[in-house]
Amino acid sequence: xxxxxxxTGIGHVGIPTNDLEGxxxxxxxxxFECEGIYPNGDDRCTFLHLNNLxxxxxxxAEPAGxxxxxxxxxxxxxxxxxxxxxxxxxxxxxxEGSVQHIDTFHENGIRYFNVLGPNHExxxxxxxx
Numbered sequence: 379x380x381x382x383x384x385x386t387g388i389g390h391v392g393i394p395t396n397d398l399e400g401x402x403x404x405x406x407x408x409x410f411e412c413e414g415i416y417p418n419g420d421d422r423c424t425f426l427h428l429n430n431l432x433x434x435x436x437x438x439a440e441p442a443g444x445x446x447x448x449x450x451x452x453x454x455x456x457x458x459x460x461x462x463x464x465x466x467x468x469x470x471x472x473x474e475g476s477v478q479h480i481d482t483f484h485e486n487g488i489r490y491f492n493v494l495g496p497n498h499e500x501x502x503x504x505x506x507x
Contacts (some may be wrong), residue, residue: 390425390432391451394499398422398437403435404496407468428453450492450500458489458505464495467504473500 395401404411410426410433419421419486423436431453442448455461462477481487486507492500 382408384494387430390434391448393448393497393499394435394438395435396437397496398424398435401496402426402433405435408501409507450502452490452502452504455503455505456502458491461503462491465491490494491506 393401398415402415405426405428406412408428410428413427415422415424418436421437423434426433426435431451433451458477465472470493473494477489477491479487479489484498484506488504488506490502490504492502495501
């Protein structure tokens with residue numbers, strides 16, 4: 379038996395912030411649901427849910443650029459062009475400004491776009507082809 383036999387998937391992605399309410403509002407625009415706000419010592423923490431993706435967001439005084447801060451996380455989409463159009467309507471902060479593609483990923487490639495979240499984290503919207 380190996381450790382893999384005990385793993386079931388991602389539990390959550392952790393994102394530090396200095397603006398918890400602003401971060402909650404941003405992710406709620408994307409369809410995430412806030413589980414609640416919990417005390418965490420002198421700080422506060424929330425869990426934001428979207429289908430099987432959970433974000434743990436907690437307050438800290440200087441989160442940007444700290445060691446261990448995430449680079450990006452990806453959200454699977456069924457129609458990248460429609461997702462891009464909806465993201466434009468929301469006025470999201472696009473990294474590249476258009477849908478990108480990588481033909482060498484997976485069996486038939488991927489199409490994706492990236493936006494910057496409220497804590498400068500990159501959020502990738504990805505359709506595996």
